[in-house]
Amino acid sequence: MKKMYVLLSFSILCMEAGAQKTNWQNLDLKTDSVFGISTEKAYRELLPRKKAVTVLVAVIDGGIDTAHEDLKAVIWNNPKEKPGNDKDDDRNGYTDDIHGWNFIGGPKGDVNYDNLELVRIIRRDAPRYDGLTDSTVSAADRPKWEAYRKMKAEYEQGLNNAKRTLQGIEGFKGVLDRVVGAIGKDTPTIDDFKKYIPKDPGETQVSKIVIGQLEKDPDYIKFRDGELGEALKHFQVQKEYQYNLSYDPRSIVGDDYGNSQERSYGNADVTGPNADHGTHVAGIIGAVRDNAIGIKGVADHVRVMVVRAVPDGDERDKDVANAIRYAADNGAKVVNMSFGKGYSWDKKAVDDAVKYAMSKDVLLVHAAGNEGKDLEKSTNYPTRVYEDGSGLADAWIEVGASGPDDDSTLVAPFSNYGKTKVDVFAPGVAIYSTTPGSHYANHDGTSMAAPVVTGLAALIREYYPKLTALQVKDIILRSAVKPTHTVTIVVDGQPRQVQLSDISVTGGVVNTYEALKLAASYK
Secondary structure: OOOOEOOOOHHHHHHOOOOOOOOHHHOOHHHHOOOOOOHHHHHHHOOOOOOOOOEEEEEEEOOOOOOOOOOOOOEOOOOOOOOOOOOOOOOOOOOOOOOEEEOOEEOOEEOOEOOOHHHHHHHHHHHHHOOOOOOOOOOOOHHHHHHHHHHHHHHHHHHHHHHHHHHHHHHHHHHHHHHHHHHOOOOOOHHHHHHOOOOOHHHHHHHHHHHHHHHHOOOHHHHHHHHHHHHHHHHHHHHHHHOOOOOOHHHHOOOOOOOOOOOOOOEOOOOOOOOHHHHHHHHHHHOOOOOOOOOOOOOOOEEEEEEEOOOEOOOOHHHHHHHHHHHHHOOOOEEEEOOOEOOOOOHHHHHHHHHHHHHOOOEEEEEOOOOOOEOOOOOOEOOOEOOOOOOEOOOEEEEEEEOOOOOOOOEOOOOOEOOOOOOEEEEOOOEEEEEOOOEEEEEOEHHHHHHHHHHHHHHHHHHOOOOOHHHHHHHHHHOOEOOOOOEEEEEOOEEEEEOHHHOOOOOOEOOHHHHHHHHHOOO
8 A cells, every 4th residue: 555644764764753642633722732623622512412323434445453452343344244154145246245345355365565556557558659759659649648758757767766765775774784783782772872983974874863863762673663664665665566567466356457347356354464554544533432542533433344445556446436336335424535646547437436425425535645746736536526527526525634733834744735626634743543453653644634534524424414425524614723824835845835725725724623513503
Protein backbone atom coordinates (compact mmCIF):
# COMPACT_ATOMS: atom_id res chain seq x y z
CA MET A 1 0.00 0.00 0.00
CA LYS A 2 1.25 3.45 -0.84
CA LYS A 3 1.44 5.11 2.56
CA MET A 4 -0.69 8.23 2.72
CA TYR A 5 0.81 9.24 6.04
CA VAL A 6 4.09 11.12 5.90
CA LEU A 7 7.17 8.91 5.77
CA LEU A 8 10.37 10.71 6.68
CA SER A 9 13.02 10.34 4.03
CA PHE A 10 16.76 10.42 4.50
CA SER A 11 16.96 14.12 3.77
CA ILE A 12 14.49 15.14 6.49
CA LEU A 13 15.16 12.67 9.27
CA CYS A 14 16.02 15.51 11.60
CA MET A 15 12.73 17.35 11.07
CA GLU A 16 10.24 15.04 12.77
CA ALA A 17 7.30 16.77 14.44
CA GLY A 18 7.36 17.08 18.20
CA ALA A 19 5.19 15.07 20.52
CA GLN A 20 1.52 16.02 20.84
CA LYS A 21 -1.13 15.26 23.41
CA THR A 22 -2.61 11.80 22.93
CA ASN A 23 -6.15 12.19 21.52
CA TRP A 24 -5.43 15.81 20.60
CA GLN A 25 -7.62 15.48 17.52
CA ASN A 26 -10.68 15.13 19.78
CA LEU A 27 -9.78 17.96 22.15
CA ASP A 28 -11.04 21.55 22.22
CA LEU A 29 -9.11 24.66 21.21
CA LYS A 30 -10.38 26.84 24.06
CA THR A 31 -10.16 24.22 26.80
CA ASP A 32 -7.10 22.25 25.75
CA SER A 33 -5.09 24.76 23.67
CA VAL A 34 -4.91 22.48 20.62
CA PHE A 35 -6.96 22.85 17.44
CA GLY A 36 -8.86 19.58 17.80
CA ILE A 37 -12.46 19.01 16.77
CA SER A 38 -14.09 19.24 20.24
CA THR A 39 -15.34 15.65 20.31
CA GLU A 40 -14.85 15.19 24.05
CA LYS A 41 -16.69 18.44 24.71
CA ALA A 42 -19.59 17.18 22.60
CA TYR A 43 -19.79 13.92 24.53
CA ARG A 44 -19.75 15.80 27.84
CA GLU A 45 -22.24 18.53 26.99
CA LEU A 46 -24.45 17.40 24.09
CA LEU A 47 -24.78 13.62 24.08
CA PRO A 48 -25.57 12.47 27.64
CA ARG A 49 -28.90 10.61 27.76
CA LYS A 50 -29.28 10.80 23.99
CA LYS A 51 -30.03 7.56 22.17
CA ALA A 52 -27.98 6.35 19.24
CA VAL A 53 -28.29 3.75 16.51
CA THR A 54 -25.41 1.68 15.17
CA VAL A 55 -23.92 2.98 11.94
CA LEU A 56 -21.90 0.81 9.56
CA VAL A 57 -18.71 2.41 8.26
CA ALA A 58 -16.64 0.86 5.48
CA VAL A 59 -12.87 1.35 5.49
CA ILE A 60 -11.43 0.78 2.02
CA ASP A 61 -7.74 0.36 2.70
CA GLY A 62 -4.89 -2.15 2.92
CA GLY A 63 -6.50 -4.30 5.61
CA ILE A 64 -7.32 -4.13 9.32
CA ASP A 65 -6.20 -6.21 12.29
CA THR A 66 -9.66 -7.44 13.26
CA ALA A 67 -8.30 -8.97 16.50
CA HIS A 68 -6.90 -5.68 17.84
CA GLU A 69 -7.82 -5.20 21.50
CA ASP A 70 -9.37 -1.78 20.87
CA LEU A 71 -11.12 -2.65 17.60
CA LYS A 72 -12.40 -6.22 17.79
CA ALA A 73 -15.62 -5.14 19.52
CA VAL A 74 -16.49 -2.74 16.67
CA ILE A 75 -15.56 -4.90 13.67
CA TRP A 76 -18.59 -5.71 11.54
CA ASN A 77 -19.90 -9.26 11.54
CA ASN A 78 -21.98 -10.06 8.49
CA PRO A 79 -25.22 -11.36 10.02
CA LYS A 80 -26.17 -13.28 6.89
CA GLU A 81 -22.92 -15.24 6.59
CA LYS A 82 -21.90 -18.33 8.59
CA PRO A 83 -18.18 -18.31 9.34
CA GLY A 84 -15.88 -21.01 8.07
CA ASN A 85 -18.33 -23.15 6.08
CA ASP A 86 -16.82 -22.23 2.70
CA LYS A 87 -20.26 -21.21 1.41
CA ASP A 88 -21.72 -17.97 0.13
CA ASP A 89 -24.62 -18.08 2.60
CA ASP A 90 -26.05 -14.67 1.73
CA ARG A 91 -25.52 -15.24 -2.00
CA ASN A 92 -23.86 -11.89 -2.53
CA GLY A 93 -21.04 -13.40 -4.58
CA TYR A 94 -18.48 -13.44 -1.74
CA THR A 95 -17.84 -16.62 0.20
CA ASP A 96 -17.30 -16.30 3.96
CA ASP A 97 -17.23 -12.51 3.90
CA ILE A 98 -17.63 -12.34 7.67
CA HIS A 99 -15.95 -8.96 8.25
CA GLY A 100 -15.81 -7.67 4.68
CA TRP A 101 -13.90 -8.62 1.54
CA ASN A 102 -10.41 -8.54 0.00
CA PHE A 103 -10.34 -7.49 -3.65
CA ILE A 104 -6.55 -7.82 -3.93
CA GLY A 105 -6.32 -11.44 -2.93
CA GLY A 106 -7.17 -14.74 -4.54
CA PRO A 107 -6.63 -18.50 -4.36
CA LYS A 108 -2.86 -17.93 -4.59
CA GLY A 109 -2.68 -15.56 -1.61
CA ASP A 110 -2.69 -11.78 -1.19
CA VAL A 111 -1.10 -8.90 -3.07
CA ASN A 112 1.25 -6.91 -0.88
CA TYR A 113 3.27 -4.75 -3.31
CA ASP A 114 2.08 -3.32 -6.60
CA ASN A 115 3.19 -0.77 -9.18
CA LEU A 116 2.28 2.87 -9.34
CA GLU A 117 -0.57 3.47 -11.80
CA LEU A 118 1.89 5.51 -13.87
CA VAL A 119 4.02 2.39 -14.33
CA ARG A 120 1.07 0.20 -15.27
CA ILE A 121 -0.06 2.70 -17.92
CA ILE A 122 3.46 2.94 -19.36
CA ARG A 123 3.71 -0.84 -19.51
CA ARG A 124 0.36 -1.00 -21.30
CA ASP A 125 1.16 1.75 -23.82
CA ALA A 126 4.85 1.09 -24.48
CA PRO A 127 4.31 -1.32 -27.41
CA ARG A 128 2.29 1.34 -29.25
CA TYR A 129 4.28 4.50 -28.53
CA ASP A 130 7.88 3.62 -27.63
CA GLY A 131 9.06 3.33 -31.24
CA LEU A 132 7.48 6.57 -32.43
CA THR A 133 9.32 9.84 -32.98
CA ASP A 134 8.24 13.41 -33.65
CA SER A 135 8.51 12.73 -37.37
CA THR A 136 6.82 9.30 -37.42
CA VAL A 137 3.87 9.78 -35.05
CA SER A 138 0.53 10.28 -36.78
CA ALA A 139 -1.65 13.31 -36.17
CA ALA A 140 -4.27 11.06 -34.59
CA ASP A 141 -1.76 9.50 -32.18
CA ARG A 142 0.17 12.66 -31.34
CA PRO A 143 -1.85 13.81 -28.27
CA LYS A 144 -1.62 10.40 -26.59
CA TRP A 145 2.00 9.98 -27.65
CA GLU A 146 2.91 13.32 -26.09
CA ALA A 147 1.07 12.36 -22.90
CA TYR A 148 2.95 9.06 -22.91
CA ARG A 149 6.31 10.85 -23.29
CA LYS A 150 5.44 13.11 -20.35
CA MET A 151 4.56 10.09 -18.23
CA LYS A 152 7.75 8.33 -19.28
CA ALA A 153 9.81 11.35 -18.19
CA GLU A 154 7.98 11.43 -14.85
CA TYR A 155 8.61 7.72 -14.42
CA GLU A 156 12.32 8.03 -15.11
CA GLN A 157 12.62 10.95 -12.73
CA GLY A 158 10.78 9.04 -9.99
CA LEU A 159 12.83 5.89 -10.46
CA ASN A 160 16.11 7.82 -10.44
CA ASN A 161 15.05 9.70 -7.31
CA ALA A 162 14.18 6.43 -5.57
CA LYS A 163 17.56 4.97 -6.50
CA ARG A 164 19.50 8.06 -5.40
CA THR A 165 17.62 8.40 -2.13
CA LEU A 166 18.00 4.70 -1.38
CA GLN A 167 21.72 4.96 -2.05
CA GLY A 168 21.90 7.95 0.30
CA ILE A 169 20.03 6.16 3.09
CA GLU A 170 22.17 3.04 2.66
CA GLY A 171 25.27 5.24 2.84
CA PHE A 172 23.96 6.94 5.97
CA LYS A 173 23.22 3.57 7.56
CA GLY A 174 26.68 2.28 6.60
CA VAL A 175 28.39 5.20 8.33
CA LEU A 176 26.06 4.87 11.33
CA ASP A 177 26.90 1.18 11.67
CA ARG A 178 30.59 2.05 11.56
CA VAL A 179 30.17 4.67 14.30
CA VAL A 180 28.12 2.33 16.48
CA GLY A 181 30.71 -0.41 15.96
CA ALA A 182 33.45 1.98 17.09
CA ILE A 183 31.41 3.01 20.13
CA GLY A 184 31.16 -0.67 21.00
CA LYS A 185 27.52 -0.80 22.16
CA ASP A 186 24.48 -2.28 20.41
CA THR A 187 22.25 0.40 21.95
CA PRO A 188 24.36 3.54 22.35
CA THR A 189 23.02 6.54 24.26
CA ILE A 190 23.09 10.19 23.31
CA ASP A 191 26.10 10.63 25.62
CA ASP A 192 27.93 7.89 23.73
CA PHE A 193 27.45 9.78 20.46
CA LYS A 194 28.47 13.09 22.06
CA LYS A 195 31.68 11.56 23.43
CA TYR A 196 32.55 9.88 20.14
CA ILE A 197 35.24 11.62 18.08
CA PRO A 198 34.30 11.36 14.37
CA LYS A 199 37.00 10.16 12.00
CA ASP A 200 35.77 12.00 8.90
CA PRO A 201 33.13 14.53 7.73
CA GLY A 202 30.62 11.73 7.06
CA GLU A 203 30.79 10.51 10.64
CA THR A 204 30.50 14.11 11.85
CA GLN A 205 27.28 14.66 9.89
CA VAL A 206 25.74 11.32 10.88
CA SER A 207 26.58 11.84 14.55
CA LYS A 208 25.02 15.30 14.45
CA ILE A 209 21.77 13.97 12.96
CA VAL A 210 21.56 11.08 15.43
CA ILE A 211 22.22 13.35 18.40
CA GLY A 212 19.43 15.63 17.18
CA GLN A 213 17.05 12.70 17.00
CA LEU A 214 18.02 11.32 20.40
CA GLU A 215 17.45 14.73 21.97
CA LYS A 216 13.81 14.37 20.91
CA ASP A 217 13.55 10.68 21.80
CA PRO A 218 16.45 8.87 23.56
CA ASP A 219 15.46 5.46 22.16
CA TYR A 220 18.22 4.65 19.65
CA ILE A 221 16.60 1.38 18.53
CA LYS A 222 13.38 3.24 17.77
CA PHE A 223 15.33 5.65 15.59
CA ARG A 224 17.33 2.93 13.84
CA ASP A 225 14.43 0.56 13.18
CA GLY A 226 11.72 3.22 13.02
CA GLU A 227 12.49 6.42 11.13
CA LEU A 228 15.63 5.11 9.43
CA GLY A 229 14.37 1.58 8.89
CA GLU A 230 11.05 2.70 7.45
CA ALA A 231 12.71 5.17 5.11
CA LEU A 232 15.08 2.45 3.90
CA LYS A 233 12.22 0.02 3.28
CA HIS A 234 10.07 2.67 1.60
CA PHE A 235 12.63 3.43 -1.11
CA GLN A 236 13.54 -0.23 -1.52
CA VAL A 237 9.86 -0.94 -2.23
CA GLN A 238 9.73 1.96 -4.68
CA LYS A 239 12.74 0.64 -6.59
CA GLU A 240 11.88 -3.06 -6.54
CA TYR A 241 8.11 -2.95 -6.97
CA GLN A 242 6.42 0.41 -7.48
CA TYR A 243 8.72 1.63 -10.30
CA ASN A 244 9.59 -1.83 -11.64
CA LEU A 245 8.13 -2.24 -15.15
CA SER A 246 8.83 -5.98 -15.01
CA TYR A 247 6.84 -6.54 -11.83
CA ASP A 248 3.11 -7.32 -12.06
CA PRO A 249 1.47 -9.21 -9.16
CA ARG A 250 -2.03 -9.38 -10.63
CA SER A 251 -1.81 -13.11 -11.33
CA ILE A 252 -2.14 -13.59 -7.56
CA VAL A 253 -5.72 -12.33 -7.75
CA GLY A 254 -6.58 -14.46 -10.77
CA ASP A 255 -9.32 -12.23 -12.16
CA ASP A 256 -9.96 -11.11 -15.72
CA TYR A 257 -8.32 -7.75 -15.19
CA GLY A 258 -9.54 -6.34 -18.49
CA ASN A 259 -13.16 -6.86 -17.47
CA SER A 260 -14.21 -3.95 -15.25
CA GLN A 261 -17.70 -5.44 -14.90
CA GLU A 262 -16.34 -8.48 -13.07
CA ARG A 263 -17.47 -8.43 -9.43
CA SER A 264 -16.88 -11.81 -7.79
CA TYR A 265 -13.16 -12.26 -7.26
CA GLY A 266 -10.82 -11.93 -4.28
CA ASN A 267 -10.85 -13.71 -0.92
CA ALA A 268 -12.01 -13.23 2.67
CA ASP A 269 -8.62 -12.28 4.15
CA VAL A 270 -9.38 -8.71 5.19
CA THR A 271 -6.20 -8.31 7.24
CA GLY A 272 -3.67 -9.08 4.51
CA PRO A 273 0.12 -8.94 4.79
CA ASN A 274 0.38 -5.32 5.99
CA ALA A 275 -2.56 -3.90 7.94
CA ASP A 276 -0.75 -0.99 9.59
CA HIS A 277 -2.38 1.82 7.62
CA GLY A 278 -5.93 0.49 7.67
CA THR A 279 -5.78 -0.43 11.36
CA HIS A 280 -4.63 3.09 12.21
CA VAL A 281 -7.45 4.57 10.14
CA ALA A 282 -10.07 2.33 11.78
CA GLY A 283 -8.97 3.32 15.27
CA ILE A 284 -9.35 7.01 14.52
CA ILE A 285 -12.93 6.38 13.39
CA GLY A 286 -14.23 4.07 16.04
CA ALA A 287 -11.80 2.58 18.57
CA VAL A 288 -13.81 1.69 21.68
CA ARG A 289 -14.16 4.80 23.82
CA ASP A 290 -15.13 3.35 27.20
CA ASN A 291 -12.97 0.24 27.67
CA ALA A 292 -10.18 2.00 29.61
CA ILE A 293 -7.55 0.79 27.14
CA GLY A 294 -5.91 2.19 24.05
CA ILE A 295 -7.46 5.24 22.43
CA LYS A 296 -10.81 6.89 21.81
CA GLY A 297 -12.33 6.88 18.35
CA VAL A 298 -14.53 9.75 17.23
CA ALA A 299 -17.72 7.68 16.94
CA ASP A 300 -19.15 5.53 19.75
CA HIS A 301 -21.70 3.30 18.00
CA VAL A 302 -20.03 2.22 14.77
CA ARG A 303 -19.29 -1.10 13.19
CA VAL A 304 -16.32 -1.17 10.85
CA MET A 305 -16.61 -3.10 7.58
CA VAL A 306 -13.18 -4.02 6.21
CA VAL A 307 -12.72 -3.78 2.45
CA ARG A 308 -9.17 -4.49 1.31
CA ALA A 309 -8.31 -2.86 -2.04
CA VAL A 310 -5.12 -0.82 -1.46
CA PRO A 311 -1.68 -2.46 -1.85
CA ASP A 312 1.74 -1.00 -1.12
CA GLY A 313 1.72 0.86 -4.42
CA ASP A 314 -1.24 2.38 -6.25
CA GLU A 315 -4.72 0.94 -5.87
CA ARG A 316 -6.39 -0.26 -9.08
CA ASP A 317 -9.61 1.35 -10.29
CA LYS A 318 -11.41 -1.94 -10.78
CA ASP A 319 -10.78 -2.89 -7.14
CA VAL A 320 -11.77 0.54 -5.82
CA ALA A 321 -15.00 0.44 -7.83
CA ASN A 322 -15.89 -3.00 -6.52
CA ALA A 323 -14.96 -2.01 -2.97
CA ILE A 324 -17.34 0.96 -3.12
CA ARG A 325 -20.12 -1.23 -4.54
CA TYR A 326 -19.53 -3.90 -1.88
CA ALA A 327 -19.76 -1.30 0.88
CA ALA A 328 -22.97 0.19 -0.53
CA ASP A 329 -24.61 -3.20 -1.11
CA ASN A 330 -23.88 -4.40 2.41
CA GLY A 331 -25.23 -1.43 4.30
CA ALA A 332 -22.36 1.00 4.86
CA LYS A 333 -23.58 4.56 5.36
CA VAL A 334 -20.14 6.21 5.39
CA VAL A 335 -17.08 5.07 3.42
CA ASN A 336 -13.53 6.13 4.26
CA MET A 337 -11.05 6.34 1.37
CA SER A 338 -7.56 7.19 2.63
CA PHE A 339 -5.75 6.59 -0.63
CA GLY A 340 -4.97 8.39 -3.85
CA LYS A 341 -2.83 8.49 -6.98
CA GLY A 342 -1.87 10.81 -9.81
CA TYR A 343 -3.25 8.76 -12.71
CA SER A 344 -6.37 6.73 -13.39
CA TRP A 345 -6.63 3.57 -15.52
CA ASP A 346 -10.43 3.28 -15.68
CA LYS A 347 -12.09 6.29 -14.09
CA LYS A 348 -15.46 5.40 -15.56
CA ALA A 349 -15.59 2.20 -13.50
CA VAL A 350 -14.99 4.21 -10.33
CA ASP A 351 -17.43 6.94 -11.37
CA ASP A 352 -20.16 4.37 -11.99
CA ALA A 353 -19.55 2.86 -8.54
CA VAL A 354 -19.64 6.30 -6.93
CA LYS A 355 -22.95 7.06 -8.65
CA TYR A 356 -24.25 3.74 -7.35
CA ALA A 357 -23.18 4.67 -3.82
CA MET A 358 -24.89 8.05 -4.16
CA SER A 359 -28.11 6.24 -5.05
CA LYS A 360 -27.80 4.26 -1.80
CA ASP A 361 -27.43 7.38 0.41
CA VAL A 362 -23.78 6.68 1.15
CA LEU A 363 -21.37 9.46 2.17
CA LEU A 364 -17.85 9.12 0.74
CA VAL A 365 -14.91 10.71 2.58
CA HIS A 366 -11.62 10.98 0.66
CA ALA A 367 -8.11 12.05 1.70
CA ALA A 368 -6.78 14.97 -0.35
CA GLY A 369 -3.22 13.60 -0.58
CA ASN A 370 0.21 14.37 0.83
CA GLU A 371 2.17 16.03 -1.95
CA GLY A 372 1.69 19.64 -0.77
CA LYS A 373 0.07 20.43 -4.13
CA ASP A 374 -2.74 22.67 -5.28
CA LEU A 375 -5.47 20.35 -6.55
CA GLU A 376 -6.75 23.13 -8.77
CA LYS A 377 -3.65 22.36 -10.85
CA SER A 378 -3.00 18.68 -10.03
CA THR A 379 -5.27 15.66 -9.65
CA ASN A 380 -5.50 13.15 -6.84
CA TYR A 381 -7.64 10.21 -7.99
CA PRO A 382 -10.33 9.19 -7.31
CA THR A 383 -12.17 12.48 -7.69
CA ARG A 384 -15.80 13.48 -7.35
CA VAL A 385 -15.81 14.97 -10.87
CA TYR A 386 -17.38 12.51 -13.28
CA GLU A 387 -15.33 11.90 -16.40
CA ASP A 388 -18.34 11.89 -18.71
CA GLY A 389 -19.24 15.47 -17.83
CA SER A 390 -22.40 14.49 -15.98
CA GLY A 391 -21.51 16.47 -12.88
CA LEU A 392 -20.16 15.82 -9.41
CA ALA A 393 -20.64 13.28 -6.67
CA ASP A 394 -22.54 15.43 -4.19
CA ALA A 395 -22.21 13.18 -1.14
CA TRP A 396 -18.42 13.37 -1.14
CA ILE A 397 -16.09 15.21 1.26
CA GLU A 398 -12.47 15.91 0.31
CA VAL A 399 -10.28 16.37 3.38
CA GLY A 400 -6.98 18.17 3.93
CA ALA A 401 -4.79 17.77 7.01
CA SER A 402 -4.34 20.29 9.81
CA GLY A 403 -2.02 20.47 12.79
CA PRO A 404 -2.56 21.21 16.48
CA ASP A 405 -1.48 24.86 16.68
CA ASP A 406 -3.78 27.81 16.08
CA ASP A 407 -1.25 29.80 14.12
CA SER A 408 0.28 30.00 10.64
CA THR A 409 1.34 26.33 10.86
CA LEU A 410 -2.27 25.15 11.07
CA VAL A 411 -2.21 23.54 7.62
CA ALA A 412 0.07 20.51 7.59
CA PRO A 413 3.00 21.23 5.24
CA PHE A 414 2.45 17.98 3.35
CA SER A 415 -1.29 18.44 2.79
CA ASN A 416 -2.75 19.02 -0.65
CA TYR A 417 -5.20 21.90 -0.87
CA GLY A 418 -7.53 23.58 -3.34
CA LYS A 419 -10.07 26.40 -3.20
CA THR A 420 -12.79 24.33 -4.90
CA LYS A 421 -11.26 20.85 -4.61
CA VAL A 422 -10.69 20.43 -0.84
CA ASP A 423 -13.81 20.90 1.26
CA VAL A 424 -12.44 21.10 4.75
CA PHE A 425 -9.45 20.38 6.97
CA ALA A 426 -9.15 17.98 9.91
CA PRO A 427 -6.38 16.90 12.29
CA GLY A 428 -3.73 14.83 10.51
CA VAL A 429 -0.43 15.46 12.32
CA ALA A 430 0.94 13.10 15.00
CA ILE A 431 -2.34 11.22 15.33
CA TYR A 432 -2.04 8.39 17.89
CA SER A 433 -4.07 5.34 16.92
CA THR A 434 -4.24 1.58 16.68
CA THR A 435 -1.66 -0.55 14.84
CA PRO A 436 -1.50 -4.33 14.31
CA GLY A 437 -0.79 -6.66 17.22
CA SER A 438 -2.77 -4.50 19.70
CA HIS A 439 -0.15 -1.79 19.47
CA TYR A 440 -0.44 1.99 18.98
CA ALA A 441 1.58 4.61 17.12
CA ASN A 442 1.62 8.16 15.79
CA HIS A 443 1.11 8.65 12.07
CA ASP A 444 0.77 11.78 9.94
CA GLY A 445 -1.15 12.40 6.75
CA THR A 446 -4.41 13.27 5.09
CA SER A 447 -4.99 9.54 5.56
CA MET A 448 -5.46 10.37 9.24
CA ALA A 449 -7.51 13.50 8.59
CA ALA A 450 -10.10 11.70 6.45
CA PRO A 451 -11.11 9.18 9.17
CA VAL A 452 -11.52 12.05 11.64
CA VAL A 453 -14.23 13.35 9.29
CA THR A 454 -15.57 9.84 8.66
CA GLY A 455 -15.93 9.35 12.40
CA LEU A 456 -17.74 12.67 12.70
CA ALA A 457 -20.11 11.77 9.86
CA ALA A 458 -20.85 8.42 11.50
CA LEU A 459 -21.43 10.11 14.86
CA ILE A 460 -23.98 12.47 13.32
CA ARG A 461 -25.75 9.58 11.63
CA GLU A 462 -25.77 7.64 14.93
CA TYR A 463 -27.65 10.34 16.84
CA TYR A 464 -29.63 11.80 13.94
CA PRO A 465 -30.37 8.76 11.76
CA LYS A 466 -33.04 10.47 9.69
CA LEU A 467 -30.49 12.80 8.11
CA THR A 468 -29.40 11.96 4.58
CA ALA A 469 -25.80 11.73 3.41
CA LEU A 470 -26.12 15.13 1.73
CA GLN A 471 -27.51 16.69 4.89
CA VAL A 472 -24.68 15.23 6.98
CA LYS A 473 -22.15 16.67 4.54
CA ASP A 474 -23.86 20.06 4.69
CA ILE A 475 -23.77 20.02 8.48
CA ILE A 476 -20.07 19.12 8.60
CA LEU A 477 -19.12 21.86 6.15
CA ARG A 478 -21.37 24.57 7.60
CA SER A 479 -20.16 23.94 11.15
CA ALA A 480 -16.43 24.04 10.41
CA VAL A 481 -14.47 26.43 12.63
CA LYS A 482 -12.79 29.17 10.60
CA PRO A 483 -9.52 30.67 11.85
CA THR A 484 -9.08 34.41 11.38
CA HIS A 485 -5.32 34.29 10.83
CA THR A 486 -3.40 33.32 7.71
CA VAL A 487 -1.78 29.93 7.19
CA THR A 488 1.43 28.95 5.45
CA ILE A 489 1.61 26.91 2.27
CA VAL A 490 4.59 26.35 -0.01
CA VAL A 491 4.25 27.46 -3.63
CA ASP A 492 7.12 26.82 -6.05
CA GLY A 493 9.41 26.16 -3.13
CA GLN A 494 8.58 29.41 -1.33
CA PRO A 495 6.35 29.89 1.75
CA ARG A 496 3.22 31.91 1.15
CA GLN A 497 0.67 33.28 3.61
CA VAL A 498 -2.97 32.70 2.62
CA GLN A 499 -6.37 32.52 4.23
CA LEU A 500 -7.73 29.02 4.78
CA SER A 501 -10.67 30.11 2.62
CA ASP A 502 -8.20 30.61 -0.25
CA ILE A 503 -7.28 26.92 -0.24
CA SER A 504 -10.53 25.17 0.70
CA VAL A 505 -14.27 25.42 0.15
CA THR A 506 -15.18 26.10 3.79
CA GLY A 507 -12.04 27.81 5.05
CA GLY A 508 -12.39 25.77 8.22
CA VAL A 509 -11.53 22.78 10.38
CA VAL A 510 -14.32 20.31 11.19
CA ASN A 511 -15.82 20.49 14.69
CA THR A 512 -17.90 17.81 16.39
CA TYR A 513 -19.48 20.11 18.96
CA GLU A 514 -20.66 22.67 16.42
CA ALA A 515 -21.78 19.96 13.98
CA LEU A 516 -23.95 18.21 16.56
CA LYS A 517 -25.49 21.52 17.65
CA LEU A 518 -26.35 22.24 14.03
CA ALA A 519 -27.69 18.72 13.50
CA ALA A 520 -30.06 19.13 16.45
CA SER A 521 -31.69 22.14 14.79
CA TYR A 522 -31.23 21.09 11.18
CA LYS A 523 -34.14 21.64 8.83
